[in-house]
Amino acid sequence: MTKTQAMIEDAAGKPCGCAPPFGTAASGTAADITPPTTAPVARLPATARPIPGGKALFGTTRAEIPLDGEAPLRQVRLKPFLMAATAVSNAEFAGFVAATGYVTEAERIGWSFVFWQLLADSAPPTQSVQDAEWWRRVDGAAWSRVAGPNSDPPPPDHPVVHVSWNDAQAYAAWVGGRLPSEAEWEHAARGGLGDVRFPWGERDPDDTDFLPCNIWQGTFPVRNTAADGHSATAPVTSFAPNGYGLYNMCGNAWEWVADRFTLASLRRDARARAQALKGFRVLKGGSYLCHRSYCYRYRIAARSANSPDSTTCHQGFRMVWDMPSP
Numbered sequence: 252m253t254k255t256q257a258m259i260e261d262a263a264g265k266p267c268g269c270a271p272p273f274g275t276a277a278s279g280t281a282a283d284i285t286p287p288t289t290a291p292v293a294r295l296p297a298t299a300r301p302i303p304g305g306k307a308l309f310g311t312t313r314a315e316i317p318l319d320g321e322a323p324l325r326q327v328r329l330k331p332f333l334m335a336a337t338a339v340s341n342a343e344f345a346g347f348v349a350a351t352g353y354v355t356e357a358e359r360i361g362w363s364f365v366f367w368q369l370l371a372d373s374a375p376p377t378q379s380v381q382d383a384e385w386w387r388r389v390d391g392a393a394w395s396r397v398a399g400p401n402s403d404p405p406p407p408d409h410p411v412v413h414v415s416w417n418d419a420q421a422y423a424a425w426v427g428g429r430l431p432s433e434a435e436w437e438h439a440a441r442g443g444l445g446d447v448r449f450p451w452g453e454r455d456p457d458d459t460d461f462l463p464c465n466i467w468q469g470t471f472p473v474r475n476t477a478a479d480g481h482s483a484t485a486p487v488t489s490f491a492p493n494g495y496g497l498y499n500m501c502g503n504a505w506e507w508v509a510d511r512f513t514l515a516s517l518r519r520d521a522r523a524r525a526q527a528l529k530g531f532r533v534l535k536g537g538s539y540l541c542h543r544s545y546c547y548r549y550r551i552a553a554r555s556a557n558s559p560d561s562t563t564c565h566q567g568f569r570m571v572w573d574m575p576s577p
């Protein structure tokens with residue numbers, strides 16, 4: 252089975268550094284998925300947090316990457332909901348697989364995208380993405396073998412990665428939850444602070460002293476000083492939670508949300524971009540590969556997108572649940 256490969260491009264037409272490479276399965280793997288039985292009762296983790304409803308902010312007045320559609324700032328009305336305090340961990344995903352026998356899209360397709368520094372020196376040669384040679388197509392890479400067939404089992408408390416949007420839908424059906432909408436995700440990430448850049452407020456992380464989340468430090472893509480303590484994923488409860496008790500809303504692993512990627516702008520370049528990403532799903536929060544020097548997308552209003560069958564070593568997801576009826 253083959254996938255086409257491409258990269259999200261920045262406004263100058265260059266491939267974006269850490270934005271996920273995307274692949275579209277040539278023969279439509281989504282149709283092969285057998286959704287597990289929906290949970291009769293929601294499997295709520297004990298750490299699910301109540302997120303208040305009402306007027307919520309979505310977008311920003313201070314777009315840093317306008318072509319991503321970060322602006323404008325909109326006010327939307329949301330119902331209250333419950334959100335998992337953390338991204339879905341490997342332990343949680345393993346429980347889902349053990350209970351249902353679910354096989355992820357990366358496993359069925361046979362490969363996934365891996366960042367080159369995760370590969371062992373002894374790993375077999377891999378194909379790279381054009382103009383983004385740090386992204387490698389690795390046969391056998393999957394959620395349980397993050398760097399390929401010979402890699403160690405992933406730490407149970409790290410976010411599950413190499414999971415597609417379609418995989419997230421299957422997991423959601425099993426836990427009786429769903430992916431958040433993009434507006435819900437942003438509202439939750441703000442933690443009650445309003446139109447702030449980050450879940451902790453306005454202060455930008457730096458490479459040495461202020462390290463509030465798991466992003467890159469050093470020179471991408473060759474030198475990662477890991478000053479924040481992590482060169483790849485970190486445990487899902489690393490760093491301080493935000494005002495709603497949510498961990499790692501920015502940094503660590505990108506999180507799929509429910510929405511299709513759309514752009515409000517009528518600019519010609521924005522329309523062309525929206526057309527190129529038609530059918531793609533939104534990703535939020537950035538990852539351990541983001542750095543301000545080339546991918547300033549670990550901000551709340553920042554966005555990326557990928558095809559719903561694509562998988563990489565830095566894309567995961569988090570669950571929300573509707574509030575139980577009284």
Ligand SMILES: [Cu+2]
Nearest residue numbers: 269541546548
């Ligand atoms: Cu990034």
